[in-house]
Amino acid sequence: MSSLDENFVTPVRSLDEIEPAPSQQAPQPPQSAQSQNGGLSPTPRSPEFHVLPEIDNTNRNFKGQQRNEVVHSFCRKHWIVLVPYFIGAIFFIGLPLVFLLFVPRDTILSLVSPLTYRIIAGLIFIGMTYYFHRLFLRFFNYYLQVLIITNFRVVQLDQTLFFNRNRDSIDIPEIQDMVIQQSGIFKTILNYGELTITLSSAHASKSLTCVPNPEYFFRKINKTKREYITSRRMAKGIEEKLPMTKFQ
Amino acid sequence: MTSLWIALGVLHVTSIGFALIVLMRLYHYIKRYRFDESKYTLLFGFIHLHWIAGAYVMLVLGWVAVSLLIFTRI
Numbered sequence: 001m002s003s004l005d006e007n008f009v010t011p012v013r014s015l016d017e018i019e020p021a022p023s024q025q026a027p028q029p030p031q032s033a034q035s036q037n038g039g040l041s042p043t044p045r046s047p048e049f050h051v052l053p054e055i056d057n058t059n060r061n062f063k064g065q066q067r068n069e070v071v072h073s074f075c076r077k078h079w080i081v082l083v084p085y086f087i088g089a090i091f092f093i094g095l096p097l098v099f100l101l102f103v104p105r106d107t108i109l110s111l112v113s114p115l116t117y118r119i120i121a122g123l124i125f126i127g128m129t130y131y132f133h134r135l136f137l138r139f140f141n142y143y144l145q146v147l148i149i150t151n152f153r154v155v156q157l158d159q160t161l162f163f164n165r166n167r168d169s170i171d172i173p174e175i176q177d178m179v180i181q182q183s184g185i186f187k188t189i190l191n192y193g194e195l196t197i198t199l200s201s202a203h204a205s206k207s208l209t210c211v212p213n214p215e216y217f218f219r220k221i222n223k224t225k226r227e228y229i230t231s232r233r234m235a236k237g238i239e240e241k242l243p244m245t246k247f248q
Numbered sequence: 249m250t251s252l253w254i255a256l257g258v259l260h261v262t263s264i265g266f267a268l269i270v271l272m273r274l275y276h277y278i279k280r281y282r283f284d285e286s287k288y289t290l291l292f293g294f295i296h297l298h299w300i301a302g303a304y305v306m307l308v309l310g311w312v313a314v315s316l317l318i319f320t321r322i
Contacts, residue, residue: 100318136304143297
């Protein structure tokens with residue numbers, strides 16, 4: 001080989017030199033199998049809770065979160081649940097305020113005695129103060145009621161500031177079937193609905209009402225369940241067989 | 249008239265005290281439940297919980313002022 005050729009020869013490197021060993025690689029963000037291989041190859045995949053065993057998520061996002069539990073998504077109820085309170089605010093806060101501020105005192109006193117007027121005004125004050133606090137409590141409770149989808153389960157936090165602290169948890173493997181119910185003009189226009197989850201256990205089903213964008217959460221729970229099943233298979237050492245394998 | 253003023257004072261002291269308890273419990277909740285909020289999770293896509301808490305404080309104090317103003321007219 002001439003010296004000229006020698007300049008153009010690429011030195012052969014071993015595979016270890018080109019690609020670092022798996023232990024030396026930086027941790028990659030979790031990717032779905034379809035994004036890695038187009039869903040055609042049966043190569044082993046890395047589900048999320050196999051990739052992130054070192055991260056301690058205990059009580060990270062919500063109380064009761066497990067060590068390897070990752071929050072995939074969460075939502076609150078659709079704002080339509082607050083509409084009755086907005087309408088109530090107009091009647092119970094707006095109208096009495098207009099009455100007290102803009103109706104002349106003499107007009108009222110020509111109808112009722114001064115003592116009666118004061119008693120009515122006092123009752124209106126008490127009623128308005130009560131409704132005012134109730135309205136804001138409803139807003140705060142709206143933020144407290146959360147539906148969380150993690151890699152292990154679906155958690156429904158149904159709590160209020162003072163009276164309720166209910167928590168309902170559905171394990172992902174328990175989910176048998178899901179149904180979206182979005183019937184009615186408001187539900188289709190405003191895109192909210194009911195998500196009914198059928199369980200494999202004795203409790204027949206669980207309904208999640210006023211879920212915003214229910215189709216997204218339907219797909220999200222399905223995807224989480226698929227990932228869970230795949231990871232269980234991987235943990236057991238069963239290689240997943242995909243239908244396109246024979247064409248490769 | 250004095251008794252009505254006392255009643256109004258008691259009403260507002262109770263109201264402000266209740267608001268303080270509510271805010272204490274609310275921020276206790278916020279400490280325990282930390283989620284990454286986005287336009288898909290906030291009320292109407294943009295209203296943060298802190299804004300509503302601020303509006304609550306402002307309106308409780310504002311209602312004290314407005315009710316005193318109205319009461320002077322009665």
